[in-house]
Amino acid sequence: xxxxxxxxxxxxxxxxxxxxxxxxxxxxxxxxxxxxxxxxxxxxxxxxxxxxxxxxxxxxxxxxxxxxxxxxxxxxxxxxxxxxxxxxxxxxxxxxxxxxxxxxxxxxxxxxxxxxxxxxxxxxxxxxxxxxxxxxxxxxxxxxxxxxxxxxxxxxxxxxxxxxxxxxxxxxxxxxxxxxxxxxxxxxxxxxxxxxxxxxxxxxxxxxxxxxxxxxxxxxxxxxxxxxxxxxxxxxxxxxxxxxxxxxxxxxxxxxxxxxxxxxxxxxxxxxxxxxxxxxxxxxxxxxxxxxxxxxxxxxxxxxxxxxxxxxxxxxxxxxxxxxxxxxxxxxxxxxxxxxxxxxxxxxxxxxxxxxxxxxxxxxxxxxxxxxxxxxxxxxxxxxxxxxxxxxxxxxxxxxxxxxxxxxxxxxxxxxxxxxxxxxxxxxxxxxxxxxxxxxxxxxxxxxxxxxxxxxxxxxxxxxxxxxxxxxxxxx
RNA sequence: CGGGGUGUAGCGCAGUUGGUAGCGCAUGUGGUUUGGGACCAUAGGGUCGCACGUUCAAGUCGUGUCACCCCGACCA
Numbered sequence: 001x002x003x004x005x006x007x008x009x010x011x012x013x014x015x016x017x018x019x020x021x022x023x024x025x026x027x028x029x030x031x032x033x034x035x036x037x038x039x040x041x042x043x044x045x046x047x048x049x050x051x052x053x054x055x056x057x058x059x060x061x062x063x064x065x066x067x068x069x070x071x072x073x074x075x076x077x078x079x080x081x082x083x084x085x086x087x088x089x090x091x092x093x094x095x096x097x098x099x100x101x102x103x104x105x106x107x108x109x110x111x112x113x114x115x116x117x118x119x120x121x122x123x124x125x126x127x128x129x130x131x132x133x134x135x136x137x138x139x140x141x142x143x144x145x146x147x148x149x150x151x152x153x154x155x156x157x158x159x160x161x162x163x164x165x166x167x168x169x170x171x172x173x174x175x176x177x178x179x180x181x182x183x184x185x186x187x188x189x190x191x192x193x194x195x196x197x198x199x200x201x202x203x204x205x206x207x208x209x210x211x212x213x214x215x216x217x218x219x220x221x222x223x224x225x226x227x228x229x230x231x232x233x234x235x236x237x238x239x240x241x242x243x244x245x246x247x248x249x250x251x252x253x254x255x256x257x258x259x260x261x262x263x264x265x266x267x268x269x270x271x272x273x274x275x276x277x278x279x280x281x282x283x284x285x286x287x288x289x290x291x292x293x294x295x296x297x298x299x300x301x302x303x304x305x306x307x308x309x310x311x312x313x314x315x316x317x318x319x320x321x322x323x324x325x326x327x328x329x330x331x332x333x334x335x336x337x338x339x340x341x342x343x344x345x346x347x348x349x350x351x352x353x354x355x356x357x358x359x360x361x362x363x364x365x366x367x368x369x370x371x372x373x374x375x376x377x378x379x380x381x382x383x384x385x386x387x388x389x390x391x392x393x394x395x396x397x398x399x400x401x402x403x404x405x406x407x408x409x410x411x412x413x414x415x416x417x418x419x420x421x422x423x424x425x426x427x428x429x430x431x432x433x434x435x436x437x438x439x440x441x442x443x444x445x446x447x448x449x450x451x452x453x454x455x456x457x458x459x460x461x462x463x464x465x466x467x468x469x470x471x472x473x474x475x476x
Numbered sequence: 477c478g479g480g481g482u483g484u485a486g487c488g489c490a491g492u493u494g495g496u497a498g499c500g501c502a503u504g505u506g507g508u509u510u511g512g513g514a515c516c517a518u519a520g521g522g523u524c525g526c527a528c529g530u531u532c533a534a535g536u537c538g539u540g541u542c543a544c545c546c547c548g549a550c551c552a
Contacts, residue, residue: 149550229552268552299511334512352511
């Protein structure tokens with residue numbers, strides 16, 4: 001019969017060796033495979049289905065924010081990148097360059113986009129003549145390339161899929177507002193779709209996007225207590241407008257530069273999903289983005305009527321709009337249970353001769369591993385259960401995270417809290433020197449400036465009067 | 477680019493003082509099974525990372541080279 005929990009031994013211990021656990025889960029659940037070029041990944045159908053669900057949920061929200069999808073070219077003339085001084089300085093070291101094409105050396109090298117601000121701003125400059133043309137709010141789903149030194153599937157790969165939204169506005173107030181709006185869109189998406197609670201706020205100047213006036217980000221806590229930057233929204237001011245000559249004729253008859261923003265999230269979100277919810281059995285995917293929400297496993301399939309009943313159930317769930325799969329493969333039920341648990345399917349239904357006889361079905365939640373009997377074919381009950389799972393996954397993650405956020409008022413407390421794998425909130429004066437000091441004494445960095453600080457607090461590092469509360473953590 | 481490690485079947489690995497290339501899992505076939513990773517039988521699968529050298533003989537010894545992984549510096 002069973003070989004015991006041999007399966008568990010196949011995935012590295014989540015407590016002991018988290019990085020290895022992460023890699024094991026990704027490869028064994030067939031989310032991705034390594035690509036032939038170092039640092040690239042092949043996203044397999046099961047992994048891509050998660051991405052498609054992420055896209056669909058984000059597109060709904062983008063639409064509400066007035067954004068339309070479009071597409072810009074992969075190749076950008078090298079000279080474009082050089083137009084914005086800070087931007088080129090930030091990206092040049094990790095840009096891949098095409099020097100030959102059509103069997104000949106190119107007159108001007110082409111870069112493979114590391115991000116599309118330059119080419120999009122160049123086009124926007126042509127499209128905006130009057131204030132009536134503004135705002136321009138466009139999003140594109142694309143792949144980009146950044147030649148990173150060390151890579152890890154989903155979290156940091158040389159090529160990755162993302163969405164990048166780019167807007168231009170007539171006033172800086174409107175642009176700043178859009179920057180915040182999109183940050184909140186991401187926060188809403190992360191919490192309600194991915195069930196990952198996030199901290200949002202401004203990035204320090206050291207961490208901000210090359211070429212931005214201000215960068216805002218959301219940070220999510222992974223199971224090992226490290227932080228992952230899960231999305232960013234940049235206020236670009238007139239930096240790019242001036243470099244790319246993005247001018248428009250305003251109501252008052254004056255020619256003015258626009259104010260732009262950009263915002264993006266990437267397939268890194270899938271990495272966040274894995275590291276925020278997984279356990280020793282593998283993935284746990286929240287129902288909203290799960291490729292398969294319900295899997296039906298027939299037990300004693302060979303017995304008369306079992307498979308037929310299971311198929312009937314499957315059709316019912318499908319008609320009710322659920323993403324459901326009937327596993328008819330010739331394998332023992334136990335094998336299938338483990339396989340689908342590893343793949344993180346939120347709800348599993350077992351149907352066997354006994355169940356059919358009693359008019360019941362056995363239902364198991366992946367997140368809690370709790371089994372419960374439902375009436376055979378209770379579609380509404382399962383829909384409710386999926387909602388409960390979605391909500392409770394967020395609650396559970398939030399509780400786990402909040403328990404690992406510590407306050408610190410001096411350097412010792414910061415270092416100790418970081419050492420014990422916590423996020424650390426501390427009053428901060430805003431000086432670069434104090435940010436660097438943390439980095440010097442620990443592996444932590446300033447993730448986010450979360451809120452204003454009360455008047456009577458002093459900087460936890462230097463003791464001067466504090467301006468802000470900053471969150472320190474070790475990061476991916 | 478520094479420091480460490482690994483390359484042998486699809487995956488994970490063993491291979492002794494040089495002497496016919498092995499194991500587990502996976503895969504194909506036949507059968508018995510199926511309520512938590514079943515069992516029996518049987519079959520297929522290899523330029524031992526690559527190159528050169530030493531030797532009657534190299535997975536094993538020597539030199540070189542390439543690739544990948546981990547830890548640092550850089551980053552969504």
